[in-house]
Amino acid sequence: MSAGNGRRERPPAPDPLPVPTVDAHTHLDACGCVDAADVAAAMDRAAAVGVTRAVTVADDLPAARWAVRAAHWDDRVVAAVALHPTRTAAVTEDDHAEIEQLARDPRVVAVGETGLDYFWDYSPPAAQQESFRRHIDLAKRIGKPLMIHDRDAHDDVLRILHEERPPETVVFHCFSGDAAMARECADAGFVLSFAGPITFRNARALQEAAVVVPEEQLLVETDAPFLTPHPHRGRANEPYCLPWTVRALAALRGITDERLASVAGRNAERVFRFGELPPVA
Structure with missing residues (x-):
């Protein structure tokens, strides 16, 4: 969800990672980026x-x-485009047609973020589900990964x-399920992406899920500017903050920072x- 973070101070830079990796989901526009500079x-x-690439993701x-323009400004940036589930209350055929046109851009690497969000009440479930089905169809037709937003809607997302029969590649952005759901998703061949919440002290179920996902x-x-990892929770997030999440995930899985960063990057x-x-x- 796009919202500026100008009133929040960025944390100091973390120690660099030993090898490069990729921020698989961020919102550079909501981080305050306006132009190529x-x-x-x-x-x-x-x-x-050590964060050498980022996927900047659209929600409307x-x-x-903007995301498509940004992906053409800097080789280190690629885009994902979709209509966020909370934006689906009044979408039109023209909206879906333009999303499809943008999704076909060669520097757009995924259809997303799409899915279901039952936490907010901005859009009724029926409208969200219809839009989700259309995005699934779009991802299959253009042969690009589907990037899923799933908040308080696990059962309906999986159903x-x-x-609809998923596309070849499905990414659960900011995975929020427990270990049982992680195993179910992994068995289905889905890719699970973890963000700052795995560093939060009250995230035991999520931390258990992060351990069972195959490498x-x-x-x-990062999902920046949101979900800034501990120890800077509440401050402005940005792709450079990713190493805190990498190190927390590596510690949970009992591997080195170097291995985790390398695996995630590959x-x-x-x-x-x-x-x-x-x-x-």
Whole structure:
């Protein structure tokens, strides 16, 4: 969900990671980036700590248009576009048509974030579910990964994916389920992406889920400017903050920071097909 973070101070930079990795889900526009110079500055801060790529994600049409432009400003940035479930109360055929046009851009690597959000009441469940089904269909038709937002809606998200038959690649952004759901998703071949909440002291069920995901189905993300990891929870998040989440996830899984960062980076390369991207003109 896009919301500026200008009133919140950014935390100091963490220690750099030993190897590069990828922020699999961020919102550079909501981080305060407006133009190419802002994007370059944010990615320079990220690169200084080993976060060398970022997927900037849209939640409505203006954000989708901006994300595609940003992906053409900086080689380190790619985009994902969709209509967020909380934005689906009054979408039109023209809205869906434009999302499809934007999703076909060669520097858009996923259809997302889409899914269901029963925490907020901005959009009725029926409208969310209809839009979710349309995004699933779009991802299958254009052959790109589906990036899912799932908040307080686990059962319906999994049910609709089963009913519609998911695309080849499904990414659960900011995974929020427990270990049983993580196993179910992993068995289905889905990719699970973990964000700052795994560092929170009250996130025991999520931490247990993070341990059971197979290495080849694991991503890391910031969801910036939201969900800033401990010890800076409540301050402004940005891609350069990802190392705190990487280190927490590595500790939970009993592996080195280097291995976790490397695995997550390789998985992002495969999932989002970085090797097929056209360079920025």
